[in-house]
Amino acid sequence: MRSTRQWAAITLCALALAACGGDAAEPTERTLTSEESAMLANVLFQNVERGGASFQLAVQVGDGATINLQGEVDWSEHRGHAQVSTRNVEQGVREVFWSDDAVLEARDDLAPLLEQAGRPAVPWVVRDPEPVGRQLDQALALVTGLAAEQRDNPLLIEQEPGSAFLRNDTLRRVEVVVLRYGERAVYWLAADDGRLVRFESDNASQTRPVVFDVLEFDEITIDGPPVDQITDVADLGDLYTAALTT
Amino acid sequence: MPPDIVKFDAEGEKFLRSGVTSLLRDSAVLRHRCRPIGVALIVAVLAGGLTSCGNDENDQVSVRRVPQQYATIQAAVDEARPGDLVLISPGEYHEAVVVETDGIVLRGTDRNLVVLDGEDRLPNGVAVTADGVAVENLTVRRYQQNGVLFNGSTEADGSRDPDTAYGSGGNTLDGYRVSWVTAHNNGLYGVYAFASRGGLIERVYVSGHPDSGIYVGQCKPCDVVVRDSVAEYNAIGYYGTNASGGVYVIDSVFAHNRLGMTPNSQQAELLAPQVETVIAGNLVVDNAEAATPAIANGFFGGGIAIGGGTANTVLRNRVSGHSSYGIGVVRLGIYTPERNTIEGNVLEDNSLDLLYLPDPSIDHSAANCFAGNTFTTSLPEAIEALLPCPGSRTPVAAVVWGQPPPPAGIDYRDVPAPSARPSMPDAATAPWTSASPIPPAVDLASIRVPER
Numbered sequence: 083m084r085s086t087r088q089w090a091a092i093t094l095c096a097l098a099l100a101a102c103g104g105d106a107a108e109p110t111e112r113t114l115t116s117e118e119s120a121m122l123a124n125v126l127f128q129n130v131e132r133g134g135a136s137f138q139l140a141v142q143v144g145d146g147a148t149i150n151l152q153g154e155v156d157w158s159e160h161r162g163h164a165q166v167s168t169r170n171v172e173q174g175v176r177e178v179f180w181s182d183d184a185v186l187e188a189r190d191d192l193a194p195l196l197e198q199a200g201r202p203a204v205p206w207v208v209r210d211p212e213p214v215g216r217q218l219d220q221a222l223a224l225v226t227g228l229a230a231e232q233r234d235n236p237l238l239i240e241q242e243p244g245s246a247f248l249r250n251d252t253l254r255r256v257e258v259v260v261l262r263y264g265e266r267a268v269y270w271l272a273a274d275d276g277r278l279v280r281f282e283s284d285n286a287s288q289t290r291p292v293v294f295d296v297l298e299f300d301e302i303t304i305d306g307p308p309v310d311q312i313t314d315v316a317d318l319g320d321l322y323t324a325a326l327t328t
Numbered sequence: 329m330p331p332d333i334v335k336f337d338a339e340g341e342k343f344l345r346s347g348v349t350s351l352l353r354d355s356a357v358l359r360h361r362c363r364p365i366g367v368a369l370i371v372a373v374l375a376g377g378l379t380s381c382g383n384d385e386n387d388q389v390s391v392r393r394v395p396q397q398y399a400t401i402q403a404a405v406d407e408a409r410p411g412d413l414v415l416i417s418p419g420e421y422h423e424a425v426v427v428e429t430d431g432i433v434l435r436g437t438d439r440n441l442v443v444l445d446g447e448d449r450l451p452n453g454v455a456v457t458a459d460g461v462a463v464e465n466l467t468v469r470r471y472q473q474n475g476v477l478f479n480g481s482t483e484a485d486g487s488r489d490p491d492t493a494y495g496s497g498g499n500t501l502d503g504y505r506v507s508w509v510t511a512h513n514n515g516l517y518g519v520y521a522f523a524s525r526g527g528l529i530e531r532v533y534v535s536g537h538p539d540s541g542i543y544v545g546q547c548k549p550c551d552v553v554v555r556d557s558v559a560e561y562n563a564i565g566y567y568g569t570n571a572s573g574g575v576y577v578i579d580s581v582f583a584h585n586r587l588g589m590t591p592n593s594q595q596a597e598l599l600a601p602q603v604e605t606v607i608a609g610n611l612v613v614d615n616a617e618a619a620t621p622a623i624a625n626g627f628f629g630g631g632i633a634i635g636g637g638t639a640n641t642v643l644r645n646r647v648s649g650h651s652s653y654g655i656g657v658v659r660l661g662i663y664t665p666e667r668n669t670i671e672g673n674v675l676e677d678n679s680l681d682l683l684y685l686p687d688p689s690i691d692h693s694a695a696n697c698f699a700g701n702t703f704t705t706s707l708p709e710a711i712e713a714l715l716p717c718p719g720s721r722t723p724v725a726a727v728v729w730g731q732p733p734p735p736a737g738i739d740y741r742d743v744p745a746p747s748a749r750p751s752m753p754d755a756a757t758a759p760w761t762s763a764s765p766i767p768p769a770v771d772l773a774s775i776r777v778p779e780r
Contacts, residue, residue, distance in 0.1 A: 116451075120451050120472075120473065123473070124472065230624070231538075231622070231624065232515075232516075232538045232539070232621075232623065232624055233472065233473065233515050233516060235516060235539075236451075236473065237479060237481060237522050237523075238596060238597065240481070241481060241598070
């Protein structure tokens, strides 16, 4: 039997979820139907089929440290572009373009260092992705990684520990079905056609540090900035490292 | 005539050929048996007048015709009782057929003209969760998931004890058959048997699948025979993840895939590691085709790969035209191969004919053995001297082997559709029977290396 304190905690969790996204959150967790596992199997493949989307991403990367992106992603070409706002991490970055093999940054913190060194302004810096070492790059990889060239296998999704139907809900006036894939990934999928509306991922402490929202699907083509505005990070010497540490 | 096709004796009594008679004793779903109605039934059968016959429960076993009696295949299936034949006339059927009744036979009257077409929007062509179902003589194409699926993992009761449960539940599918079926351009597999046992997959043609043409997985024992089939232009021809015990893949052709055949062990499915598959008498050629769909994290240019499998036998196959290797006994993930026998195969025109590549921590043969093969190159060199049969624990130095990244693939929907394939003889009139849970016996001694 659950104690009053436990019921209170569950109620608070439900209220928090409702405030976050929904109008009618009911704790209705159960195993997936074959139709629901097929929705999960299709969703990332569908992202590629749809081409791309405008999106928002909010990531909690540590105590008081957050990264927020708002931009567009081309899932078929694995490219993205976003405005960046951060707190207590990667604070110099204002805007990024990225692909599988390059990250272009517009940095506010670089201009004074360049001026101090008597060098011309650098609108964009290009560097290799560092998906292991930099949390910004992990966030970028997550955005382009929400795509798959092949459908997943619904039978394996069904038997994946943790996979479950969580509830029906409404998000931004879209009727959605909320499904968990494995222990840590939660997909909010449009009830009518299964398109991705929201992706959440959890960490070991289950604090839901990642929330990705599709704002609108569209055929997205991302062209980077003019080549003459791009400087290789190697050409900046220590100035780039200095900017990171300011 | 395959051994599990029914025959009638002079009195019109239906009987079953050798090896299947025990079904009458063992399987409740296969108890239907025609009454001795004599010459009239024989004449009716010969005249194409398949109608019905009685069973032990005094029910009628019926032929249900689509579209003459039922507008859709699903409507006929829903009305069918165990032992019935759903006989489908030529046409395109845009249905995802679900079969939940034991012992039904679905048969097209013409393999190439009876087409189930998912139009890239429907999930599976034929999805079976019942025992003893057979699918015969039709084409299934353009489904988002699978052409023909047999799935014994249907009870989502949370049970995951690999000693007692198949898949997520305890409901194992027993007995299935796929014959004279063409499956092409489906989004996962052509013919997919998952958590199922007691199968016969024969005379199928599968192409254009971004995972594999034929897949048998997560079963122990599987007791399945795959024979006289062709898999071309798939990411993988035959894929047997955690498919263990009584698995025979014989007398078939695996050509122009990215990887021909791979019994293998993976953590992604239950019942690992994989053990005891026999691959014999197959023609495994030119599985280095770039114009194929690429499986994620895929492999390219291999004939037969024992990926972390145990106690498999690769016997008298012809393996040629591979850019990575002909036959590899290799590690896969956390699994390293043990006690596999590679014997009597003919290898030619491969960049490397034979490869043994265990986990780097393994400095011995792990009872894997190579003998009597016709080959030119191997790694380690002189592989038959280093790892002789019968296998034992002999020291083997680590080898270095790598392959270039696989070439980009093409969309599975863009793989050209196959040409017409041979149809089942007299499909409209031939007798039918439910699928046996006991596959036909395999006489390995009679299997020879196929000609090119």
